[in-house]
Amino acid sequence: MSDNGSNGTGFIGASLKRKEDARFLTGRGRYTDDINLPGQLYAHLLRSTVAHASLGSVDTSAAKAAPGVHAVFTGADMEHVGGVPTGWLIHSKDGSPMVEPKHPAMAVGKVRHVGEIVAIVVAETRDQAREAAALIDVDYQDLPAVASLEAARADGAPKVWDEADGNLCYDWEVGDRAAAEAAIDGAAHVVSIDVVNQRLVPNAIEPRAAIGNFDPTTDEYTLYTTSQNPHLIRLLLGAFVLGLPEHKLRIVAPDVGGGFGSKIPHYAEEAILTWTAGQLCRPVKWTSDRSEAFVSDTQGRDHLSTATLGLDQDGRFVGLKVSTKANLGAYLSTFATCVPTYLYGILFAGPYTTPAIYVEVEGVFTNTVPVDALRGAGRPEATYLLERLVDKAAAATGIDRVDIRRRNFIREFPYQTPVALQYDQGDYDATLDLALSAADWDGFEARRSEAGSRGKLRGIGISTFIEACGIAPSAVVGSLGARAGLYEVGSVRVHPTGSVSVFTGTHSHGQGHETTFAQIVAETLGVDFEAVDVVHGDTNAIPFGMGTYGSRSLAVGGTAIYNAVQKVIAKGRKIAAHLLEASEEDIEFADGNFTVAGTDRSKSIGEVALTAYVPHNYPEGLEPGLEETAFYDPLNFTFPAGTHIAEVEVDPETGVVELVSVTGADDVGRIINPMIVNGQLHGGLAHGIGQALLEHCEYDAEGQLVTGSYMNYTMPRAGDLPNFNINHNTTHCTHNPLGVKGVGEVGSIGVPPAVINAVVDALSPLGVTHIEMPATSERVWQAIQAAQAQD
């Protein structure tokens, strides 16, 4: 056996075609809205049209009398159930717990954002439910709203929650304030930056949907839902909201059409549909339309930050201080409170040796849609701020942008940062060198000149970054306020004739787990790839799990599967030793065969499996069967890292930015399936480029969403993006047996500052030193005009 568990059968590291593709390509995918249950009714959710109001009467009489309507329920009907919980308790600087208001499934007393659920209408058809909902008369008594961080934190601002003074949920910090301030005070150079990390809408192309069902003969509830983590939904919905025990609540997350973080949270809709199905003893389906998704799917990012970096005379970073306001929206979604704290503040060492770092974050309530994880979740916000600041530092000190990064790289591992993390392994020079070469960094000035001859301003930008993935060690996150463990579960069932079912608590919604996990099992167990099927997404089929987010599925879930395989092999060794009349210690396992060392006497895994299920000749005291489960709690985060380089051309007449090229050199750990890994990198890059150049979720001062459809929220289209130049330099994670790190979020973390640094570089001859995301043509044109007006 080679290192990291390979039997050398060649499945690990091969770009095998995906098992899941046949069904998706032929229209046989089974997404939630594709499922229809016998006797199913349809729900429409009436949502608040105002951002902040006291709820007067909600008159549902006309709706109840409308054709086809079976029931109408409002917040008053569900008031007795628990609130929708949040998963992470944050403490403020003074040790006090965050303000944590109850989040009722349907509005009670007040509405606090446009899109909040006021009532559910259940009818024979979708159209009947929608039309009846229009007959509900809601008396909204308007209250002043706060729709932005500035408005919410202004003196005398209206309060989203009576108990949250200044609309503060928490005032959190990490690092050593005194040390960072002293280092900055004594620094040879000091640079500061203010940045906006704008709000984004995740926009998975499959809208959310849910079907609640209740079987009165067994008292069992089933919820089909578009979730990245069905067991987590069962835990939160069952234990906290509806008070249902796990054995009476089944959550099925079938094929899910993208998540990007927006399908992590436990949503009020899931509780409402499950509860309503119980009230009616009928299946009830709800499918969001896109306009509804814009005001009800959790949104991402939305920070205002200011940061100061001190450098010594040689350009080495000596101290960093960051102050951030993070918009949490009106209610605390599942991961809302940890994204801008423990997935953000702890990233500020980046790949650099900055010895003193201090980060403070105000979590702020506003009358907007709740904010939660979005691809990268906290780490893009940190990386963007840091990499913009490093470029500013290079400009201020006159040190080359590449050189200043290289001067500050961490080169000794393990490395303990001043903000809690300990990096296990990395080689930041290698990815930097690879990216510079792949992007022909040295040839750029010639390209700039050539573009100039065409009247274009060409710029190049770089970002060197690290991310913390594979979340997360339970004891660590528990000490930081997490209310759940973040281990993962894998089960491997070898059937009597040798085929294998693998059960994972992670969920695949585009990542290709059915293929990647099958490759791991085929290789480590020495069976055929086609003989392995991966099962996910059903709490009745899978022992347990925490789901898919934070680039954890392979590093945590894949390791659980790997460990379960090792248990299968250990048991198989006992069976083989018995059959071969050898001692267990003399049995070697490779390529699917148990062999007596130094002989040609062996038994295949298939023969061992058959014996395990037909145990006529069997070791005394050993249980029949060949099925093992492993819970894997990671020892540390994993730390993918890399360098991204973007090159742009700006038309100074129009401000239009053309993204000419994007180059990535990434260290994502050991690669199981290069085709899938590159696909994940492409997708993350597109998401990051979308943030840098196109996407912006905007509310007006009254809390109305201005960008509420694809007509006015700019999604990246094929024509907006170039082909991507992807390169790899791999170091193995040291603390999981596969050596894997994670890849799903890399692009969205690394590339936004590279793109903006490129735009600023292009505009720098005009005197432009900063531009906010997204760098739309309007914004770029205005920056050019402002710079020229100053001349």
Add this chain to the structure above:
Amino acid sequence: MPAVTMKVNGVSRSAEVEGRTLLVDFLREKLALTGTHVGCDTSQCGACVVHVNGQSVKSCTCLAVDADGAEVTTIEGLANGADLHPMQEAFREHHGLQCGFCTPGMVMSAIDLVNNNPDPGEADVRQWLDGNFCRCTGYHNIVKSVLAGASAMGGGS
């Protein structure tokens, strides 16, 4: 309610629909052809693209009654048994899909591109797919797939 009859994937299908019933709802709800998806309500995302009389149409923007008498092809009608259409095969070969939700519309749209332009270049593909959103792939492998699919369908390159 009006009755409509259309040939869907080569088979004549009839049903009563409301006048307002969209073609996509007719396909999904009446015919249980759930491969055609709905991703938006402003006719932008393209997850619902099918062929009506050989041309790509966003079936969320077409009434079922307007397709009365038409020949409709959906993603379910492309493969010949286990043999995938060359465009489907190209998407599989080049990892042109991840979550699969936009995929049926992408494939149907791509085939119509090749029907109109048998030898498209990369820029042609990117422009043609303006009305098909994908959030997973960054389009890189979709473009690669469409170019390969065009070639396999008998195009010039």
